[in-house]
Amino acid sequence: MYLSDEEKRILDGAQGEIAQRCMTFLRDYGEAAGAEKLVDIDGTVDVHPMADWVPQYAVTVDEVRALAAKGEKFKVPTFANKPVAPGFIIDGWETCGLPRNSDAEFHRKNLEILQPYMDMGMIPIFSCNYYLVSSFLPTVGQHSAWVESSAIPWANAILGARTNFDGCFHTAYLGKVPFYDMHLDENRKATLLVRCETELKSDMDYDLFGWAVGEAADIEVPAIVGIGKPTTSQLVKMNSALNTGGQVRMYHVPGLTPEAPTLEAAFKGNYQREISITRDDLRRVYEKLTYSTNENVDFVYLGCPHYTIEEVHRVAKMLDGKKVKTTLMVMTNPSSYQVADRMGLRATIEKAGAKLLSGSCLGALMELPAGKVMATDAAKQDYYLTGMCYPEKLDVWYGTMEDCINAAVSGKWAGVWR
Amino acid sequence: MTTETKKIVLKGRKVIGGVAEGEALVSKVPLMGWLNVNPQLGCTTERNHPLCGVSFKGKILVFPTPRGSGGFVSYGRTIAFGTNPAAFVYTKGNNLTVFAAMNAGVPTVTELDQDPVEVIETGDFVRVDGDRGIVEVYKK
Numbered sequence: 001m002y003l004s005d006e007e008k009r010i011l012d013g014a015q016g017e018i019a020q021r022c023m024t025f026l027r028d029y030g031e032a033a034g035a036e037k038l039v040d041i042d043g044t045v046d047v048h049p050m051a052d053w054v055p056q057y058a059v060t061v062d063e064v065r066a067l068a069a070k071g072e073k074f075k076v077p078t079f080a081n082k083p084v085a086p087g088f089i090i091d092g093w094e095t096c097g098l099p100r101n102s103d104a105e106f107h108r109k110n111l112e113i114l115q116p117y118m119d120m121g122m123i124p125i126f127s128c129n130y131y132l133v134s135s136f137l138p139t140v141g142q143h144s145a146w147v148e149s150s151a152i153p154w155a156n157a158i159l160g161a162r163t164n165f166d167g168c169f170h171t172a173y174l175g176k177v178p179f180y181d182m183h184l185d186e187n188r189k190a191t192l193l194v195r196c197e198t199e200l201k202s203d204m205d206y207d208l209f210g211w212a213v214g215e216a217a218d219i220e221v222p223a224i225v226g227i228g229k230p231t232t233s234q235l236v237k238m239n240s241a242l243n244t245g246g247q248v249r250m251y252h253v254p255g256l257t258p259e260a261p262t263l264e265a266a267f268k269g270n271y272q273r274e275i276s277i278t279r280d281d282l283r284r285v286y287e288k289l290t291y292s293t294n295e296n297v298d299f300v301y302l303g304c305p306h307y308t309i310e311e312v313h314r315v316a317k318m319l320d321g322k323k324v325k326t327t328l329m330v331m332t333n334p335s336s337y338q339v340a341d342r343m344g345l346r347a348t349i350e351k352a353g354a355k356l357l358s359g360s361c362l363g364a365l366m367e368l369p370a371g372k373v374m375a376t377d378a379a380k381q382d383y384y385l386t387g388m389c390y391p392e393k394l395d396v397w398y399g400t401m402e403d404c405i406n407a408a409v410s411g412k413w414a415g416v417w418r
Numbered sequence: 419m420t421t422e423t424k425k426i427v428l429k430g431r432k433v434i435g436g437v438a439e440g441e442a443l444v445s446k447v448p449l450m451g452w453l454n455v456n457p458q459l460g461c462t463t464e465r466n467h468p469l470c471g472v473s474f475k476g477k478i479l480v481f482p483t484p485r486g487s488g489g490f491v492s493y494g495r496t497i498a499f500g501t502n503p504a505a506f507v508y509t510k511g512n513n514l515t516v517f518a519a520m521n522a523g524v525p526t527v528t529e530l531d532q533d534p535v536e537v538i539e540t541g542d543f544v545r546v547d548g549d550r551g552i553v554e555v556y557k558k
Contacts, residue, residue, distance in 0.1 A: 029516065032434060032516045032526075033516045034431060034529075048488075053517045053520075054517060054520045054521055055521070147488055149486065149488075164512060164513045165488045165512070165513055165514060166517075181512055181513070218448060218482070218483050218485065219448075219483045219484075243486065244487070245485070245486075246448075246485050247484055247485045247514075291465065363452070363453055383454070383465075384486075384487075386463075387455075387456075387462075387463040387464050387465065390459075390463035390465075391471070
């Protein structure tokens, strides 16, 4: 892989041992990926705090502490996605009911470890959909290094920025990333036309549609038509499912996404095939995500990806004056948690016996509430948590937010395909 | 190898160098990571997946593409538990497959001149030369 003279000097240790290790990682990663060179990040970096892609090149907490003490900063705007190593709850942990996470010492320690990263400039948004609340985003064409399933297509498709799934300390510290795959024009052209032949109405419809397209498109770039005018929450769900049911990092919706105003511009002569997604396809995915026959629900999980303030508002309206019989967790981003608190939504949710939490998810926490039967409105959480429990069986019901809240209030699953 | 054994040679791009050989374990459908792979057990734990619960320890793991989370890297974290595949061979990947391969540090080849998922079947004997980007398949 080509390295500039400046990059070679860093590789030779001119900027210290940590910079050298970061550059070694970028070189080895770039070579393994078949990249021709590195590119300067003119967009942003998004990291899962404490997570290292490859442990052999890890920068330890003590090393970061030493860098921060010297006043060193990240080279480019750097945002914290949810912490994953370990995952921990940012707000609401005191009464979350999970043994490890309701421990004050566990919480204090995890926050303390992140302090030097924040001293270096990491902005503590702590959310998988940090892109909704970060107040600063890359613009069309800017090279970035992000993480998280729903965030990657958000960056590439919705913003028109350019990122692979490779945000980390190393990219933030050097402000560079291997230049390949989603950074290159040729890999961003659509090959697959997806016609949506059913009217997408609910949030669940967009979740199911995203999954169905993901399965069909796999790692291809689809150009999608016929999805109407999704709300922000619906787009977040669709992006999450596209990159869980499949590996859709980039797509075009002419008229909606910035990189291709027309189908012609989306394909740029690269058209290979087309598929249609019908109501039957959504139903097939719905049935795949329904993985329970036991109607007695033990716990309900909402907020994957983290609920927007609008979704938290809807939950509070539905719970107002009611009492839940099961554990009900409602996860949002820490920014929206503060807003929900100010609005009195947290009080309404807690009065119903439910929990408003922020900054994590059950999959990242690797800790579940007591019980064997879960309900959720998120394809992503639904499909991963059974894998986490393997070889133990976890029953999962999948449905709308309303189905899930009704289940929490009655203790019984009554959701049906509509 | 008996003389009747059919040998097929695929040529691709090196991801990680080194040489490994062994029995192929082929996933016809994409592999999902994060919580749907268990590095301690050395298997995919995705419900509905044809290889759910099937150990890939010591195998030449052949798959078309990754899907889902960046937690795909856990296919490579298997190295810490000694449950890792002997090599990875895949049709098309991205940084998820690259990171998994870098973690395991085992020979890895991709972007081959024939689709490995079509050519290789579970049980075939496979030799992966990562440095030369060559995959030799001896049909069972």
